Amino acid sequence: SFYIVGKKDNPLYEYTPSQKKEDLNLLQQNQFFVHAALDMVDEEIWKTNSMYLKTVDKFNDKVISAYVTASHIRFMLLHEGKSEESVKSFFLEVHELYIKIMTNPLCDLDAPIVSPAFDTKVRAAARKYFQ
Amino acid sequence: TTLQTRTKPNIVDRPVPRGKSEVGLSAFCFLFSSMVQYLQTGVNSISDLEGKLSEAGYGIGVRMLEIVIYRDRSCKREIRVVPMLSLVKETLWKSMFGKAADSLERASDKDSEYMIHDREPLVNTYISVPKDFGNLNCASFVAGIIHGVLDSADFPCHVSAHSNPMGSEARTTYLVKFTEEVMERERRMTG
Numbered sequence A: 001s002f003y004i005v006g007k008k009d010n011p012l013y014e015y016t017p018s019q020k021k022e023d024l025n026l027l028q029q030n031q032f033f034v035h036a037a038l039d040m041v042d043e044e045i046w047k048t049n050s051m052y053l054k055t056v057d058k059f060n061d062k063v064i065s066a067y068v069t070a071s072h073i074r075f076m077l078l079h080e081g082k083s084e085e086s087v088k089s090f091f092l093e094v095h096e097l098y099i100k101i102m103t104n105p106l107c108d109l110d111a112p113i114v115s116p117a118f119d120t121k122v123r124a125a126a127r128k129y130f131q
Numbered sequence B: 001t002t003l004q005t006r007t008k009p010n011i012v013d014r015p016v017p018r019g020k021s022e023v024g025l026s027a028f029c030f031l032f033s034s035m036v037q038y039l040q041t042g043v044n045s046i047s048d049l050e051g052k053l054s055e056a057g058y059g060i061g062v063r064m065l066e067i068v069i070y071r072d073r074s075c076k077r078e079i080r081v082v083p084m085l086s087l088v089k090e091t092l093w094k095s096m097f098g099k100a101a102d103s104l105e106r107a108s109d110k111d112s113e114y115m116i117h118d119r120e121p122l123v124n125t126y127i128s129v130p131k132d133f134g135n136l137n138c139a140s141f142v143a144g145i146i147h148g149v150l151d152s153a154d155f156p157c158h159v160s161a162h163s164n165p166m167g168s169e170a171r172t173t174y175l176v177k178f179t180e181e182v183m184e185r186e187r188r189m190t191g
Helices: A022-043 A085-101 A116-129 B025-042 B048-071 B079-097 B139-153 B180-190
Strands: A002-005 A011-015 A052-059 A062-068 A072-077 B104-106 B111-120 B157-162 B172-178
Touching: A002 A085, A011 A116, A022 A052, A022 A062, A022 A072, A022 A116, A052 A085, A072 A085, A085 A116, A085 B048, B025 B048, B048 B079, B048 B139, B048 B157, B079 B104, B079 B111, B079 B139, B079 B157, B139 B157, B139 B172
Parallel strands: none
Antiparallel strands: A002 A011, A002 A072, A052 A062, A062 A072, B104 B111, B111 B172, B157 B172
């Protein structure tokens, strides 16, 4: 699952590849894990100049990787052990997409990203790097 | 015959502009002066007007930060005060005004205050302030941009523009006052 988290800890974007009915509880659990990991991310932000923060937290068999943009928008990926290279490449591609959306002066930076084109491109990036 | 409609590509399909394009100074100043005049309606004081100008610049600052660092291709963020201010003084200024700001200095008595000096602020090129407007400085707009940059990178501060003309130069100093939160974090990172 991939989340973009705004400055007020609010989700700006969410993408989970497979959504079966029985996974609904799992989805909520995932959101909880990601939210809890935000504190770890906020600590890491001040320890390095990098945007890619690698793995910031672990839960059972799941791992949370994070990426922070210049304006401190946090990208969180909850996964089961994908390669660092593919995770970093995915984050970089989504960062570029995010910049294209947010530079619009009429874009509310605290509001969820609703552009269908953005969604399509993020899904395509996920397919490209995680398959 | 069928009508051919040209579909404009979506913003996500277009590349991020490289930032080499320039806008005519007169066009920009015309737009800026219109903005100042527009913001004048519905404000009662000089500080209110400066506040509105500053607000107008804030959103630009947030977006400029992302764009400027992206174009740098370094994927690096600044987490210390001085490198962050250097980024503003050099990279941001070059991107907006074509050249770096004149100097960056720390206030002698307070380590939480810094000043960025600009000998001839571009935005004030054709602005003349009547005597009854006191010490209004329209470069408050640029102060707002600086504030947006620093604030979004989690360096909360107050930024204000002050005119200190020297001879024929319309010098402006941007005073950046960081909050105690920032100074404490800096101390922790140094110590």
